[in-house]
Amino acid sequence: MRAQDADGDAGPVQVRGTVLTVRRVDAYHAMTVVAPGIAARFRPGQFVAVAVGGPDSAMLLRRAFSIHDVRPDHGGTVEFVFSASGPGTRWLAGLRSRDVLDVAGPLGRPFPVPRDPVSCLLVGGGYGSAPLFALAGKLRDRGCKVDFLLGAASGDRVFGALTARRTGRTATITTEDGSLGARGVVTDMLGQVIHEARTDVIYACGPMPMLRQVTLLARRYDLPVQVAVEEAMACGIGVCMTCVLPVVGTDGMTRMVRSCVDGPVFRGEQIRWDDVGTIPFDAVGAPGWEPRSGRLPRGGQAAAGGRAGATGPGHGARESGGSGQQARPGSPGRPGHGH
Amino acid sequence: MGTDMRTRLGHVELPNPILTASGCAGAGRELAQFIDVSKIGAVVTKSVMLAPRAGRPTPRMAETPSGMLNSIGLQGPGIDAFLQRDLPWLLSRGARAVVSIAGGTVEEFAELASRLSDAAGVTAIEVNISCPNVEHRGQVFACDPVAAAAVIEAVRGRARYDIPVFAKLSPDVTDIVAVARACVAAGADGLSMINTLLGMAIDCDTMRPVLAGVAGGLSGPAIRPVAVRCVWQVREALPDVPIIGMGGVRTGKDALELILAGAGLVAVGTTIFHDPSACERILRELDEELARRGIDRLSDVVGLAHEPRTATGRRLARNVP
Ligand SMILES: Cc1cc2nc3c(=O)[nH]c(=O)nc-3n(C[C@H](O)[C@H](O)[C@H](O)COP(=O)(O)OP(=O)(O)OC[C@H]3O[C@@H](n4cnc5c(N)ncnc54)[C@H](O)[C@@H]3O)c2cc1C
Ligand SMILES: Cc1cc2nc3c(=O)[nH]c(=O)nc-3n(C[C@H](O)[C@H](O)[C@H](O)COP(=O)(O)O)c2cc1C
Ligand code: FES
Numbered sequence: 332m333r334a335q336d337a338d339g340d341a342g343p344v345q346v347r348g349t350v351l352t353v354r355r356v357d358a359y360h361a362m363t364v365v366a367p368g369i370a371a372r373f374r375p376g377q378f379v380a381v382a383v384g385g386p387d388s389a390m391l392l393r394r395a396f397s398i399h400d401v402r403p404d405h406g407g408t409v410e411f412v413f414s415a416s417g418p419g420t421r422w423l424a425g426l427r428s429r430d431v432l433d434v435a436g437p438l439g440r441p442f443p444v445p446r447d448p449v450s451c452l453l454v455g456g457g458y459g460s461a462p463l464f465a466l467a468g469k470l471r472d473r474g475c476k477v478d479f480l481l482g483a484a485s486g487d488r489v490f491g492a493l494t495a496r497r498t499g500r501t502a503t504i505t506t507e508d509g510s511l512g513a514r515g516v517v518t519d520m521l522g523q524v525i526h527e528a529r530t531d532v533i534y535a536c537g538p539m540p541m542l543r544q545v546t547l548l549a550r551r552y553d554l555p556v557q558v559a560v561e562e563a564m565a566c567g568i569g570v571c572m573t574c575v576l577p578v579v580g581t582d583g584m585t586r587m588v589r590s591c592v593d594g595p596v597f598r599g600e601q602i603r604w605d606d607v608g609t610i611p612f613d614a615v616g617a618p619g620w621e622p623r624s625g626r627l628p629r630g631g632q633a634a635a636g637g638r639a640g641a642t643g644p645g646h647g648a649r650e651s652g653g654s655g656q657q658a659r660p661g662s663p664g665r666p667g668h669g670h
Numbered sequence: 671m672g673t674d675m676r677t678r679l680g681h682v683e684l685p686n687p688i689l690t691a692s693g694c695a696g697a698g699r700e701l702a703q704f705i706d707v708s709k710i711g712a713v714v715t716k717s718v719m720l721a722p723r724a725g726r727p728t729p730r731m732a733e734t735p736s737g738m739l740n741s742i743g744l745q746g747p748g749i750d751a752f753l754q755r756d757l758p759w760l761l762s763r764g765a766r767a768v769v770s771i772a773g774g775t776v777e778e779f780a781e782l783a784s785r786l787s788d789a790a791g792v793t794a795i796e797v798n799i800s801c802p803n804v805e806h807r808g809q810v811f812a813c814d815p816v817a818a819a820a821v822i823e824a825v826r827g828r829a830r831y832d833i834p835v836f837a838k839l840s841p842d843v844t845d846i847v848a849v850a851r852a853c854v855a856a857g858a859d860g861l862s863m864i865n866t867l868l869g870m871a872i873d874c875d876t877m878r879p880v881l882a883g884v885a886g887g888l889s890g891p892a893i894r895p896v897a898v899r900c901v902w903q904v905r906e907a908l909p910d911v912p913i914i915g916m917g918g919v920r921t922g923k924d925a926l927e928l929i930l931a932g933a934g935l936v937a938v939g940t941t942i943f944h945d946p947s948a949c950e951r952i953l954r955e956l957d958e959e960l961a962r963r964g965i966d967r968l969s970d971v972v973g974l975a976h977e978p979r980t981a982t983g984r985r986l987a988r989n990v991p
Contacts (some may be wrong), residue, residue, distance in 0.1 A: 342703040345946055382944055389736040391890050391944045435704075435946060565731045565738060566943040572693075572716075572742045573731040587724045587745060592700065608882065609727050616722035616745070626959040 338364030344368035348644045350426050350455035351408060353583065357487040359458055359527025360424045362432075363397065363410045367437045370407030373398055376536075376596045377557055379411060380567030383419035392565045394419045395591070397462035397536065398437060409434070412461040412490055417467040438567050439595045442466050442534055442557055448474030449531035452524060453499075454545055455481045456518055460490045462559060466534060467498060476500050480520060482541075486511030501528060518544040524551055533557070535599070539607065556599035562590040568613035577603040577611050585614040673960045675953075676966045677711065677934050680834025680859035680912060684711040684766065684935070687968060688925065688953040691916045691939030692770035692796060693742065697756035698763070699866060704946040708764035710953060714937060715756065716915075717772035717798040722748040722783060727882040728758050728965070734870045737890030738940055739869050741883030744772055749785050752855070755991055761791040770796040770838070774804035780824035787830035794834040797825050797858075800865045812840035812865070815852035826857030834859040837859075839900070841893075842868050847907045848899050858913070859910035861904060862937070864897045890940040894918030898931050905932025905973050920948075922955025932973040970985070 348364035369379065379395035396411035415424035426432065438579025444466075445451070451470050453463040460481045467477045479495035482505035486492075489511055495502035498586070501522050513520060518541065530552075535545045536559040549556035562574040569592035575615065578601050580589045584605060588594070603611060610617045675686035688710045695701045698713040707713055725745030732739045746752070752769075760767045761854040769792050773779040779797060786792045799818050800915070802808035811817045822837050829835055837853035839846055850861055867886025871880040879885075897917025905913060915933025919925050925936040936956075941948045965971055 345704050388944075389891075390733060391736065391738060392731070392733045393943065433945070563729055563731060565733075565740075566946070568703070568946055570694060570696045570946075571731070571740070571943055572725065572745050573728070573740065575725070575728060575730070575745065607728075610724045614724045616724035616748070618724075620722075622722070636838055 341372045341436050343372070343436050345433065347431050348409070348434050350428055350430045350432055351405065352428055353424065353426055354411065356490070358485075359414055359488075359490055360420075361410055361412045362423065363402075364425070364432050364434055365405045365407070366409045366434050366436070367405075367407035369409050369655060370401035370403070370432065370636065373409070373437045373465075374441035374463055374470055376442035377437035377439050378462075378567070378595060379409060379434050379498040380564070381411075381423070381435075381437055382433040383422050385422075390419050390422075393435065394423070395438075395459070395561075395564045397459075397559065397568050398465070400465055401463040403578050408499050409436070412458050414458055415603075417485040433630050437569060439591055440593065442559070442596050444469055444473060445475065446473075447475075450476045450478070450529050452478045452480060452519070452528055452530040452533045454533060454537070454541075455479070455490070456517060457483045457488050458490050459535075459537030459541075459559070459561075460495070462536055463534065464491055464498070471498075476528070476660045478524060479503065480505075480524050481519050482506065482512075482515075482517035482520075482537075484508065517541060518548060521545065521548050522552070525554065530554060533599075535559070539604075542599065542602075543604040544605065549599060557596055558599045558602070559595045560590050560597065560602070561595070564591050567591050569572055576607070577606045577614055579603060585611055587614055587616070672868050673957050673965065674969075675957065677968055677972075678912060679712070679768070679914075680836075681832075682793055682834060684793075686711045686928070686953055687935040688949050688956070689714050689768065689914065689935055689937040690942065690949060691937035692798060694939040694942045695751070698760050698765055699756070699766075701946060701949075702763060705950045707760070708766075710765075710949045711740055711935060712766035712768045713760055714768040714796055714857070715760075715770055716746055717744055717770040718749055718752045718782070719744060719772050719774075720749050720778055722746070723753070728966040729880060729882055730886075732880040732886070734869070734871060734888065734890075734891060737888055737892030737944075739871055739881060739886035740866070741881045741886035743883065746755060748920070749782055753785065753789050757789060757791065766793040767791060768794045768796055768836075770798050772798040772801045773803060773821075773873055776805075776820050776824045779821045780828045783825040783829040783835075787828065787833060792833055794859075795825065795829055796836045796838050796862055797821060798838050798865070800840045801836065810840065810842075811910075812838070813843050813847060815849050819847050819852040821855035822853045822858050836860040836862045836912075838862040838865055839904075840865045841896050841917075843970050850904045850908060850911070854908060854911055858911075860914065861908075862914040862916065863900045863904065864917045867893055867896065889918070891918040891920050891924075894924060894927075898927055901928055901931040901933050902975070906976060909973065909976075914958075919952065920944075921959070922952050922959045925952055925956045926959050926971070927971055929968070930975040932976065934972045935968075943989055951970070976985060 397518040479499040533556040575587040726743030771782040799811040849952035915928035915939035
């Protein structure tokens with residue numbers, strides 16, 4: 332198992348980890364697995380891809396889960412939180428301590444953290460709040476102020492409400508049925524919280540419609556926003572090209588980029604939310620698309636001998652397969668927020 | 671490794687028969703985080719086209735029993751980026767690169783072959799003819815022996831003489847042997863099979879197709895018996911033509927099954943999504959499977975299942991120490 336990617340960063344590892352515990356946490360399950368290599372490399376926002384169903388499983392595709400927490404005990408453990416909603420996650424929920432689980436991770440790009448001690452608002456929907464607590468810890472280490480805004484359909488689906496109240500400077504909870512906190516959805520409260528907490532930067536993880544809304548509102552308040560997206564993934568490691576979404580690069584060009592390796596964390600405004608699930612006509616390589624340089628012969632992709640566009644300087648080592656120059660998440664769109 | 675695993679890709683010798691299947695390992699870079707890409711027979715890269723290509727809309731995949739459907743639509747960076755970035759990287763890692771090419775016209779395939787011939791370090795070209803022919807109402811090249819042969823002839827004509835050209839066949843045909851014969855007659859040095867089978871899934875809640883592309887390619891262990899049958903039929907008809915077998919290989923024993931059917935090389939596809947280190951594992955398992963049967967040379971068992979039972983018995987017995 333290799334741990335260096337071409338970046339020189341510590342890349343992911345694949346481990347057969349022993350399950351320590353599987354606990355019920357309200358509507359969810361929390362699973363802790365011994366996975367030293369993953370724990371040591373983890374940065375908040377990254378995820379694991381887990382093989383489900385055992386060695387002869389008929390379920391071939393890995394399941395992706397945000398890493399909730401890592402701990403140093405047993406050489407290093409990883410915890411993720413999941414909703415047992417389909418055959419793979421139900422199988423996971425049935426595991427017991429000492430069972431063995433094949434886990435690959437840590438995968439994807441982490442949340443970039445600001446250099447300065449700014450005021451951060453962490454917005455989570457459902458199990459989407461799971462990765463926010465490790466992020467909060469890291470932000471506090473940097474002297475940042477951390478406020479939480481968490482929501483879900485019902486109180487038992489707001490993951491980590493207690494922890495948020497205990498550790499956040501403020502914690503605002505919303506539920507659609509009003510069973511916990513204010514009745515409504517997180518975006519109903521976003522403006523008020525931003526105002527009261529004097530938020531400088533927003534981090535969000537949750538369902539795609541929520542992330543879209545949060546991005547729209549952040550733009551209204553002129554705040555940088557980092558979102559962790561959830562797209563259907565088959566491999567989680569960047570080889571299958573199933574998890575793409577339209578993302579605008581620093582050069583202004585839209586590319587279909589893999590959310591597993593170029594994400595899951597993106598600057599909210601980079602994502603073309605209205606075009607998710609489509610190939611925008613102006614995306615690099617879309618039918619009929621031609622590079623601006625006009626060096627191509629006319630007549631569509633069949634005759635095209637394209638040279639411009641797809642490549643360019645500054646590729647991260649992981650950006651292959653048509654992804655290209657997406658800004659690294661270490662550079663949120665505002666001065667003062669570095670790596 | 672005890673067994674002599676060397677095998678031939680046309681006239682090129684490879685240290686062992688395990689390859690990645692096109693489209694299931696990118697250009698090797700991501701996989702190199704989990705395996706040593708120089709240790710497997712070769713990396714077969716994602717089919718590359720002339721121009722960058724955005725592919726199909728999402729959802730692009732659906733999990734099915736022991737398999738998956740995909741409709742990626744050949745998303746890729748185009749040949750220039752591939753030659754600038756991906757191929758040099760693979761070579762720098764000491765990997766052997768089999769480059770898969772795809773096109774919408776015969777001329778696009780030919781142009782790709784000539785571009786690859788100008789580059790150093792291409793071990794072989796695999797021609798993905800399971801693409802719609804834009805000049806022929808979108809009919810898939812691989813489904814028509816005449817169109818398939820036209821592509822192969824053009825590629826063979828433009829590829830450097832010392833680069834083997836493999837034609838990748840689709841199982842979605844009535845007579846795969848006819849397409850195989852046509853490709854070999856047109857100059858193919860070998861044949862790869864099988865590409866995915868066309869399938870479809872419908873979401874019973876939304877009551878609509880799961881894939882944005884409606885239909886998609888079925889792969890994984892679910893299709894392995896089809897792959898075994900195709901390799902068998904083609905080997906039976908063309909015993910001297912090298913075959914890269916693929917379709918649902920998950921273990922060393924699965925690889926052995928395709929080898930016995932007639933494949934001298936075996937590619938691993940969908941299983942990589944399940945287990946990113948699968949290629950190294952399958953290579954190890956294949957070695958063990960052969961050793962357990964007292965076989966010390968892989969080449970002794972390629973196509974062995976075609977021999978009458980008695981002869982097989984005798985031949986195996988000879989190898990038992
Ligand atoms: C980066 C990332 C982080 C995630 N974090 C969490 C988390 O912390 N907790 C949690 O409960 N869930 C999380 N998910 C969603 C989780 O991956 C799916 O709920 C899970 O794969 C469903 O598996 P299943 O067998 O129950 O369902 P099935 O419907 O049987 O899954 C079939 C296939 O579709 C894929 N799939 C289905 N739903 C989703 C989905 N919503 N997102 C991505 N792939 C899906 C599966 O991976 C599998 O390949 C995350 C997804 C991503 C991409
Ligand atoms: C996601 C995905 C992408 C693929 N892309 C290509 C491709 O670009 N070119 C090609 O020739 N075959 C492609 N294939 C087909 C595989 O190379 C292989 O022929 C097929 O999947 C059967 O093998 P498997 O069951 O081991 O996956 C793809 C398959 C999958 C699952
Ligand atoms: S999930 Fe396979 S490339 Fe992203």
